[in-house]
Amino acid sequence: MKNPDPLVPPLVIAVDGPAASGKGTIAKALARHYALPFMDTGKLYRACGLAVRLAGHDPYDADAATRAARTIDTALLSDPDLMSSLNSDYASIVSSHPAVRAALFETQRAFAQAPGGAVLDGRDIGTVIAPDAPAKLFVTAAPLVRAARRHAELMNRGADQPLADVLADIEARDARDSGRSAAPLTRAADAALLDTSDLGIDAAVGQAIRLVEEALARRGQHSA
Numbered sequence: 001m002k003n004p005d006p007l008v009p010p011l012v013i014a015v016d017g018p019a020a021s022g023k024g025t026i027a028k029a030l031a032r033h034y035a036l037p038f039m040d041t042g043k044l045y046r047a048c049g050l051a052v053r054l055a056g057h058d059p060y061d062a063d064a065a066t067r068a069a070r071t072i073d074t075a076l077l078s079d080p081d082l083m084s085s086l087n088s089d090y091a092s093i094v095s096s097h098p099a100v101r102a103a104l105f106e107t108q109r110a111f112a113q114a115p116g117g118a119v120l121d122g123r124d125i126g127t128v129i130a131p132d133a134p135a136k137l138f139v140t141a142a143p144l145v146r147a148a149r150r151h152a153e154l155m156n157r158g159a160d161q162p163l164a165d166v167l168a169d170i171e172a173r174d175a176r177d178s179g180r181s182a183a184p185l186t187r188a189a190d191a192a193l194l195d196t197s198d199l200g201i202d203a204a205v206g207q208a209i210r211l212v213e214e215a216l217a218r219r220g221q222h223s224a
Contacts, residue, residue: 009134011036011117013212014126017139018174018185019088020146020153022196022204026139027121029205030212034119039111041122041129042091044069044104046083047076049090059093068094069103085154085161085169092173095123098182105129123177126188135215136191137208145197146170 013030017023024040031038048069049059057064081087094100105128112118112130120129126136141149147167154161177185187193192211196204 010113010115011135011216012112012130012133013117013119014112014130014133014136014188014191015119015121015139015208016123016125016127016137016185016187016191017121018123018146018177019170020150021139021141022149022199022201023121023137023139025201026137026194026196026205026208027119030208031119033205033209034117034212036116037111037114037118039108039118039120041104041108041120041125043077043082044072044107045095045100046087046091047072047074047079048100048104049092049094050076050079050082050087052094053087053090059090062097062099065094065097066099066103069100083153083157085150085159085166088173089169092176096176096180096182101182123185124183126191127186128183131188134219135212136188137194137211138187138191139194139196139204139208141195141197143167143170143174 011034015023015027015030028038048065051068051072052059052065055064059065076082108120108129112120122129126133144167147163147170150170151161151163151166154166192215194204194207194211199207
């Protein structure tokens with residue numbers, strides 16, 4: 001990470017978008033490009049969902065989910081089941097509880113306020129966690145494209161789930177994430193839209209960097 005200059009505003013980049021849109025890959029690349037710390041906020045909710053699962057609780061039980069969010073074991077962040085399709089559903093469900101989001105809010109906000117800046121990806125970074133971020137991206141792709149990407153990931157992990165089922169899971173998660181009352185998935189008014197449906201990784205990252213630079217230029221802020 002660059003040494004923060006007290007005369008230069010922190011470079012905070014908020015990257016939001018639905019599941020399997022490519023936002024995580026893009027956010028990590030932006031963090032490398034700008035030498036900034038990175039947080040995948042979705043992993044916090046996945047860890048919460050996994051804790052609920054391991055305890056045998058119902059993810060719709062707000063009290064159980066909130067207790068899990070307040071006492072997350074960081075070892076769960078590297079659990080091999082963290083990124084499973086089933087745990088994705090648990091993460092989406094527990095994240096709909098306002099008390100869970102409140103419990104994880106300060107952790108995310110503190111990271112976003114790190115000296116020098118940070119890159120965070122999630123679903124409410126530009127709208128709730130870092131609404132004043134100088135650069136915001138909303139990364140998306142067509143549902144079938146996202147389902148195909150997630151299906152390929154699952155196949156690589158040895159999980160043979162039909163593409164139709166993966167698409168149904170993606171659409172159900174989109175509905176939950178966009179329809180929840182607490183911090184729903186939505187594009188911030190000042191977030192640049194990046195549709196990765198027809199873009200490879202390199203092209204998507206290049207486009208993201210260009211959009212960040214344009215956002216900083218509009219604010220009269222430089223990246224270095």
